[in-house]
Amino acid sequence: MSLLTEHDVVNMRFNEPKDIKEGYDQDEVDVFLDEVAETIAKLTKDNADLENKLKAAEDRVAELESAAPAAAPASGGTSDDQHSEAVGLLARAQEVYDKHVMDGQAESNRLISEAEAKAKSVVSEAETTYTNTLAKLEEEKGLLERKISELRDFERDYRTRLKSYLSSLLSSVESEQTED
Numbered sequence: 001m002s003l004l005t006e007h008d009v010v011n012m013r014f015n016e017p018k019d020i021k022e023g024y025d026q027d028e029v030d031v032f033l034d035e036v037a038e039t040i041a042k043l044t045k046d047n048a049d050l051e052n053k054l055k056a057a058e059d060r061v062a063e064l065e066s067a068a069p070a071a072a073p074a075s076g077g078t079s080d081d082q083h084s085e086a087v088g089l090l091a092r093a094q095e096v097y098d099k100h101v102m103d104g105q106a107e108s109n110r111l112i113s114e115a116e117a118k119a120k121s122v123v124s125e126a127e128t129t130y131t132n133t134l135a136k137l138e139e140e141k142g143l144l145e146r147k148i149s150e151l152r153d154f155e156r157d158y159r160t161r162l163k164s165y166l167s168s169l170l171s172s173v174e175s176e177q178t179e180d
Helices: 006-010 026-067 079-179
Strands: none
Touching: 006 079, 026 079
């Protein structure tokens, strides 16, 4: 698997949740966090490898420095020249090492910060969606309660009119019977 880039982390988009109570797909988030962890682990391993190489180079320089006085210069240069070259080489190796360590630490910090920012963003989006959905549901609940109230009023009015109509019919039937 290739290492994540800043672009990968910044532009990561999770699928919208089907239900606000469930939130984002936990498996999808876990996979992404696993990728972030793998990238950090790879950078940490690379950093450790570079530290080991630097230590080996330092040991080799120390070994050469201790052997240099006993050996005659092979290239026609003086022992001081070889010592200067070894010190220069060691300084360059230390600079490269320091740069890689700083770059690795900066990359690690950046990835962690981006992941934390993304997590906050995801939580914020979920909370906003939850709040909006809850507000819509409350509004719909109010509309339904008003509709129920209107229907109850209609039913009461209808019953009253029906009762009145049936009473008038009954009175009419009774008055016709008394006339006969």
